[in-house]
Amino acid sequence: MSKNKYLFPLILVTSLFFLWAFLHNINPILIPHLKKACNLSDTQSSFIDLSVYLAYFMVAIPAGLFMHKFGYKKGIIIGLVLYAAGAFLFIPAASERSYTFFLFALFVIASGATFLEAVANPYVAVLGDKETSAQRLNFAQSFNGLGSFVAPIIGGRFILSGIEHSAQELKSMSPLQMNNYLQSEANTVKIPYLVIGIGVIVLISLFLFTHIPDVKSDDSEADTHSVGTNFSIRVLRYSHLRWSVIAQFFYVGAQVGVGSFFIRYAKYVAGVSEKDAAFLWGAVAMVGFMAGRFIGTFLMRYINPSRLLSFYAVINIVLLLIALNTKGNTALYAVIGVPFFMSIMYPTIFALGIKGLGEETKIAASFLVMSIIGGAFSPLLMGLISDKTGNIQIAYWVPLVCFVIVLYYGLKGHQVKTNVTLNRVL
Numbered sequence: 441m442s443k444n445k446y447l448f449p450l451i452l453v454t455s456l457f458f459l460w461a462f463l464h465n466i467n468p469i470l471i472p473h474l475k476k477a478c479n480l481s482d483t484q485s486s487f488i489d490l491s492v493y494l495a496y497f498m499v500a501i502p503a504g505l506f507m508h509k510f511g512y513k514k515g516i517i518i519g520l521v522l523y524a525a526g527a528f529l530f531i532p533a534a535s536e537r538s539y540t541f542f543l544f545a546l547f548v549i550a551s552g553a554t555f556l557e558a559v560a561n562p563y564v565a566v567l568g569d570k571e572t573s574a575q576r577l578n579f580a581q582s583f584n585g586l587g588s589f590v591a592p593i594i595g596g597r598f599i600l601s602g603i604e605h606s607a608q609e610l611k612s613m614s615p616l617q618m619n620n621y622l623q624s625e626a627n628t629v630k631i632p633y634l635v636i637g638i639g640v641i642v643l644i645s646l647f648l649f650t651h652i653p654d655v656k657s658d659d660s661e662a663d664t665h666s667v668g669t670n671f672s673i674r675v676l677r678y679s680h681l682r683w684s685v686i687a688q689f690f691y692v693g694a695q696v697g698v699g700s701f702f703i704r705y706a707k708y709v710a711g712v713s714e715k716d717a718a719f720l721w722g723a724v725a726m727v728g729f730m731a732g733r734f735i736g737t738f739l740m741r742y743i744n745p746s747r748l749l750s751f752y753a754v755i756n757i758v759l760l761l762i763a764l765n766t767k768g769n770t771a772l773y774a775v776i777g778v779p780f781f782m783s784i785m786y787p788t789i790f791a792l793g794i795k796g797l798g799e800e801t802k803i804a805a806s807f808l809v810m811s812i813i814g815g816a817f818s819p820l821l822m823g824l825i826s827d828k829t830g831n832i833q834i835a836y837w838v839p840l841v842c843f844v845i846v847l848y849y850g851l852k853g854h855q856v857k858t859n860v861t862l863n864r865v866l
Contacts, residue, residue, distance in 0.1 A: 449652050454580050455643070456516070456560045459523060460553040461587025462636075464815075467492065468699045468721060469595030470546075470629075471819075472714055476604075477625035478539040482704070482832070486823035489696055491543040493816035495550035496557075496809060503558040504806025512559050513652040519555030520644045522548055527637035530629050537626045554809060561790055562805040579737050585730025585783065589722045596718025598632050601625060604714060675800045676807065683853030684793025687846055688811040691785045693818030694756075694842035697835075698778050699725075700819040704832045709763075709771040725776045732783030745788050750850030752781040753843050760840040764833060771833070778839075785846060792854045818842065 467488055475485040507515040526549030533541035564580040601624070613621065676682050699721065706717035739748055759781070762774040793808050794801045822835035829835075 449650060450564070452646060452650055453512075453516070453560050453563055453652070454583050456519075456556045457580055457584035458587040458590075459640070459643075460557050461584040462591045463492065463523075463549055463553050464696070465588045465591035465699065465722075465726060466595050466599075467696070468702055469592055469599050469718055470542075471700050472703045473595075473599055473625065473628070474539065474542060477537065477622055478542075479622070480539065481823070482701070482826040483820065483823035484539075486700065486819040487539075487543060488546060489700055489819040490816040491546045492550040493692070493696070493813045495547045496554045497813035497816075499551045499554040500558060500806045500810035501803075503555045503809070504803050506555070507559055508803065511652075512563055513647065515555050515559045516647055516652070517644060519552045519559065520640055520647065522552030522555065524552075524637045524640040524644070526550075526552060527633045527640065530633035534626045534628075534630050537623055558806055558809050561787075561809070562794065562801050579733075580787075585726070585733045588729050588779075589726030592718050592722030592726060594632065596715050596722060599628050600714050600718055601628060602713065602715045675797065675804050678797065678804075678857070680795065680854055680856045681793050681797065681804055681807070683849055684789050685807050685811040687789050687849035687853060688786070688793070688808050689814035690842040690845035691782070691789060691814070692812040693814035694839035694846070695779075695782055695786070696815035697818035697822050697839040697842070698760075698775060698782075701822055701826070701832055701835065702775060704826070705775060705836070706772055708832050709767050710769060712772065720772075720776060725779045728777070729779035729783045732780040733787075736784035736788075740784075745784075746792060746850050746854045749785060749788050749854075750847055752784060753847035753850055755781045756843045757840060757847070760836055760843070764836055764840070775836070782843075789846075789849065789854075796856055814842070 471485045471488050474480065474488065475482070503515065503519075506518070526545050526547070529545035529548060530542070533545050560580070603621075603625075605621075610618070676685075702721050702725070703714050703717040706712035706720065707714070712720070736748065736752075743751075756778050759774045759778050763771050763778075766774070790805075790808050794804045797804050818838050822832075822838050825835040825838070826832040
């Protein structure tokens with residue numbers, strides 16, 4: 441099959457990057473929103489991230505095995521069906537104003553996104569020259585950036601009400617007034633998620649009638665005589681993959697932690713309203729994130745990906761030190777600057793982690809997807825720190841430590857050990 445015949449399927453698969461980006465980047469809106477609508481603490485509101493990343497952890501390996509057995513296309517269809525179902529579940533969850541129901545709906549959406557991500561990342565990586573896989577994956581992930589900035593802008597416009605009552609005002613409400621207020625807050629998610637569900641159904645139709653070639657990985661670099669569930673753990677014999685899983689765990693923890701509590705952080709350090717903070721996160725921070733992907737892809741033509749990863753990690757450590765030790769606009773824009781420099785991290789860690797794994801790439805990809813469970817623990821820890829101290833700013837030590845781990849990976853952990861053999865573990 442000629443490369444031209446790969447073009448439309450590649451474009452279609454690249455569109456999937458928008459969906460899981462939207463899922464992850466709507467969470468900074470849902471966290472303060474459901475905190476209001478369901479009367480939650482910071483720790484309880486962090487369960488939103490927990491439900492999403494728990495799904496990744498639980499579904500990633502089954503998704504990879506399913507994809508290995510049945511191919512890319514069926515994995516994509518299953519992922520889209522789950523994504524649409526979860527979106528539609530938001531409607532009864534809002535009617536019931538049940539936080540548990542919301543968390544279940546998010547778990548279903550995230551399960552679908554896990555299938556999509558387990559398919560799309562390795563598909564893009566193997567569809568071309570292996571030496572440029574990091575560049576190609578960064579380019580595809582640049583479209584992921586579109587969902588990154590669209591989600592908080594749409595969420596800020598259509599989900600956040602902008603009504604921020606003080607504790608005293610809430611206490612003065614009658615039970616009926618309180619119930620009406622909370623229900624009106626919960627109901628704002630219904631239309632956006634209805635539209636999302638319908639949009640995904642349209643995408644399912646496109647995939648059903650499009651030929652998706654099941655491109656094979658280069659099997660010259662890894663053993664392929666035994667492919668199946670029995671080698672799923674053995675793939676971790678590669679030290680660069682093990683370190684990639686660790687680095688991805690901490691990177692995603694940093695990414696999620698920085699964004700999830702930004703609206704609360706902006707209010708604390710600079711007195712910014714929730715709608716204004718949502719706009720800043722979407723229109724400035726996430727646009728920077730998207731621009732960072734394109735610029736990073738370009739820079740990788742001249743700079744080794746691991747060196748660029750290390751350099752960006754150092755910059756983010758410095759920015760978070762500023763964010764932890766200042767107030768006002770200085771602190772606010774230090775955090776807003778972080779996404780630009782974390783933009784290349786996920787796809788670069790991913791590409792370096794699956795390098796040289798051949799047919800085992802599919803299972804390795806599942807471990808890397810599974811590792812983003814780090815996104816569940818970071819905001820949970822930050823919520824606990826905030827509730828304990830009453831200071832959300834202090835909680836930003838958590839993503840700073842995560843970037844230190846990423847720095848180590850960029851400097852040393854990514855290195856491929858060429859003396860690893862299959863016989864060693866058989």
